[in-house]
Amino acid sequence: MPKPRPKPLSSPQTxxxxxxxxxxxxxxxxxxxxxxxxxxxxxxxxxAEALQLLGVIAYQSxxxxxxxxxxxxxxxxxxxxxxxxxxxxxxxxxxxxLEDAVASFDKAIKLRPDYADAYxxxxxxxxxxxxxxxxxxxxxxxxxxxxxxxxxxxxxxxxLQDMGNFEAAVASxxxxxxxxxxxxxxxxxxxxxxxxxxxxxxxxxxxxAALQRDPQDAKTCYHWALALHEIKQIDVAxxxxxxxxGIQSDFAQAHYxxxxxLQQMAQLDGALASYDxxxxxxxxxxxxxxxxxxxLQHYQQWDAAMASYDxxxAxxxxxxxxxxxxxxxxxxxxxxxAALASYDxxxAxEPDYADAYWNKGIALxxxxxxxxxxxxxxxxxKALESTHPQRQFGQPLWLGQDSLQDKTLLLHSExxxxxxxxxxxxxxxxxxxxxxxxxxxxxxxxxxxxxMQGVSQFIEQGQALPAYDYHCPLLSLPLAFGxxxxxxxAPASYVHSLPSKRAQWxxxxxxxxxxxxxxxxxxxxxxxxxHNRSITLAELLQHLPPGPQYISLQKELRExxxxxxxxxxxxxxxxxxxxxxxxxxxxxxxxxxVISVDTSVAHLSAALGxxxxxxxxxxxxxxxxxxxxxxxWYPSARLYRQDSDMRxxxxxxxxxxDVLKRL
Numbered sequence: 001m002p003k004p005r006p007k008p009l010s011s012p013q014t015x016x017x018x019x020x021x022x023x024x025x026x027x028x029x030x031x032x033x034x035x036x037x038x039x040x041x042x043x044x045x046x047x048a049e050a051l052q053l054l055g056v057i058a059y060q061s062x063x064x065x066x067x068x069x070x071x072x073x074x075x076x077x078x079x080x081x082x083x084x085x086x087x088x089x090x091x092x093x094x095x096x097x098l099e100d101a102v103a104s105f106d107k108a109i110k111l112r113p114d115y116a117d118a119y120x121x122x123x124x125x126x127x128x129x130x131x132x133x134x135x136x137x138x139x140x141x142x143x144x145x146x147x148x149x150x151x152x153x154x155x156x157x158x159x160l161q162d163m164g165n166f167e168a169a170v171a172s173x174x175x176x177x178x179x180x181x182x183x184x185x186x187x188x189x190x191x192x193x194x195x196x197x198x199x200x201x202x203x204x205x206x207x208x209a210a211l212q213r214d215p216q217d218a219k220t221c222y223h224w225a226l227a228l229h230e231i232k233q234i235d236v237a238x239x240x241x242x243x244x245x246g247i248q249s250d251f252a253q254a255h256y257x258x259x260x261x262l263q264q265m266a267q268l269d270g271a272l273a274s275y276d277x278x279x280x281x282x283x284x285x286x287x288x289x290x291x292x293x294x295x296l297q298h299y300q301q302w303d304a305a306m307a308s309y310d311x312x313x314a315x316x317x318x319x320x321x322x323x324x325x326x327x328x329x330x331x332x333x334x335x336x337x338a339a340l341a342s343y344d345x346x347x348a349x350e351p352d353y354a355d356a357y358w359n360k361g362i363a364l365x366x367x368x369x370x371x372x373x374x375x376x377x378x379x380x381x382k383a384l385e386s387t388h389p390q391r392q393f394g395q396p397l398w399l400g401q402d403s404l405q406d407k408t409l410l411l412h413s414e415x416x417x418x419x420x421x422x423x424x425x426x427x428x429x430x431x432x433x434x435x436x437x438x439x440x441x442x443x444x445x446x447x448x449x450x451x452m453q454g455v456s457q458f459i460e461q462g463q464a465l466p467a468y469d470y471h472c473p474l475l476s477l478p479l480a481f482g483x484x485x486x487x488x489x490a491p492a493s494y495v496h497s498l499p500s501k502r503a504q505w506x507x508x509x510x511x512x513x514x515x516x517x518x519x520x521x522x523x524x525x526x527x528x529x530x531h532n533r534s535i536t537l538a539e540l541l542q543h544l545p546p547g548p549q550y551i552s553l554q555k556e557l558r559e560x561x562x563x564x565x566x567x568x569x570x571x572x573x574x575x576x577x578x579x580x581x582x583x584x585x586x587x588x589x590x591x592x593x594v595i596s597v598d599t600s601v602a603h604l605s606a607a608l609g610x611x612x613x614x615x616x617x618x619x620x621x622x623x624x625x626x627x628x629x630x631x632x633w634y635p636s637a638r639l640y641r642q643d644s645d646m647r648x649x650x651x652x653x654x655x656x657x658d659v660l661k662r663l
Contacts, residue, residue, distance in 0.1 A: 048084070093128065105121055116152070252282035286322070328359060340364070357379035424449060427452055429489060490634065521537055535648055544656065
């Protein structure tokens with residue numbers, strides 16, 4: 001027996017089912033709406049509205065070709081339906097058929113000239129075609145027809161943003177959020193534009209507003225974090241990077257930026273892990289590979305660092321920073337020629353790459369090629385990695401080009417205290433050229449250098465400068481004098497301790513009963529190579545033989561050394577009693593030998609002409625050159641260098657042997 005056929009729905013029933021489908025659709029219940037539209041079409045296959053709305057569901061489900069096919073079927077039935085044509089344009093846009101999309105919108109507008117939505121959608125497609133002016137005109141027409149249209153204000157702002165008209169873009173985003181206070185993406189984009197305008201505080205408030213409206217917007221978390229990162233609120237930035245990653249675990253850019261922040265905080269293990277995550281989710285992330293290499297270099301994992309740089313370069317041979325970083329690793333391995341080749345490659349790719357020029361100059365100086373090295377060392381003022389930006393002065397820079405006879409030359413300290421002590425030696429040579437030499441110094445060196453030969457006047461940093469004709473940073477003086485290895489001005493001593501301070505400290509130390517050795521084992525933690533140049537007090541004392549009287553020349557004591565000092569009362573430490581360098585200089589002069597890592601104490605002692613034994617890491621500062629046991633800058637200095645194993649044990653054993661020879 002045949003099954004009974006369902007009774008066809010009457011027209012009122014069809015209308016009711018269509019209304020039901022429309023209601024489900026509007027509620028976002030797409031699967032149910034699709035089924036009911038299907039029922040309607042089985043009853044009436046020429047129901048254009050149902051066909052078109054099935055097309056809209058397909059569009060909303062990212063089935064754009066199916067959407068186009070369904071809407072085209074609807075248009076066969078109602079070829080002059082402007083609403084259908086506008087939705088057809090949207091489907092064509094998603095399929096990448098942009099010109100066809102514009103044509104569809106144009107036809108919709110011709111049929112219905114007051115169709116604001118069609119103008120807005122047309123503007124979006126023109127924007128995608130980079131026809132920004134036309135896009136803007138289309139959005140303006142939409143707003144003329146429909147002033148209360150936040151979507152049009154938003155897309156108008158996007159066009160203005162891409163045209164670089166940021167102030168107008170902000171004003172348009174303001175209109176969008178005024179009309180739709182819940183418009184999270186408008187707040188987010190507004191924040192991006194304000195950030196470009198340098199209005200970081202306002203930008204962050206906009207990002208915060210966006211996240212209040214859409215807490216799961218990972219990109220807004222990320223951009224807010226970038227703004228905080230830029231104003232050095234690193235901890236808060238990291239928390240927001242973490243939030244972005246919590247929302248979107250494969251957010252490679254957030255992992256990378258988190259790595260940058262952790263690297264700046266010297267949390268290198270965490271930074272390395274973040275770079276690894278960035279690469280996991282984006283294997284071709286060139287910057288992450290390169291930055292990963294810098295951390296591996298810090299850990300002296302040279303081969304792994306080189307592999308990271310080489311991977312970055314393989315992915316993008318034009319990425320100059322990877323070539324520069326690669327050069328730094330080669331330089332630290334004493335492969336000077338190979339390092340120079342990497343720097344040259346970076347410079348060929350970016351002819352104004354200050355860091356590469358500066359690093360190349362350091363490599364040349366380290367290798368003893370002063371003639372080529374000094375000019376490139378001048379790039380330090382422009383290098384991003386440098387902490388010594390160029391100061392602005394009212395008078396010209398002197399680099400040896402003009403006569404100084406009867407001229408006032410301002411010398412200014414620019415780097416560490418040790419650098420100032422090393423290069424103040426040029427002052428007498430300048431005075432010999434007829435210059436009136438004025439030196440600007442940090443306060444801590446003022447009294448020590450007060451009687452420096454050749455200096456007419458000292459000015460404390462931060463005080464008003466006197467009139468002068470030229471200026472020169474202290475570390476540019478070797479360039480000005482054309483200094484070579486053979487022409488370094490290296491008197492036996494050129495700095496002197498104060499007799500009153502020597503007497504004071506001699507009384508404090510008491511009667512000398514044997515060999516007296518001053519020791520300095522750590523420098524400033526802010527020095528970029530401090531992890532290589534400084535050692536712990538425990539490691540140093542472990543290798544110093546008993547017998548001599550050991551005097552600490554450290555003013556500051558690190559927490560790691562506190563317990564060691566307390567456990568070794570035979571080591572005399574004065575700490576806060578060393579008010580300035582006149583005290584340290586007096587103590588150095590009362591020693592038989594000064595043993596120091598590469599810090600200002602080493603420069604002070606050697607400038608005094610005191611017997612100075614300097615402990616150097618395998619990758620030393622450029623001024624100590626390579627391999628040689630002596631310094632052409634300091635006749636009284638002896639250099640103890642790490643071997644390629646980069647351990648202190650061998651250095652300290654040699655040091656111990658030499659101390660025993662002095663007993």
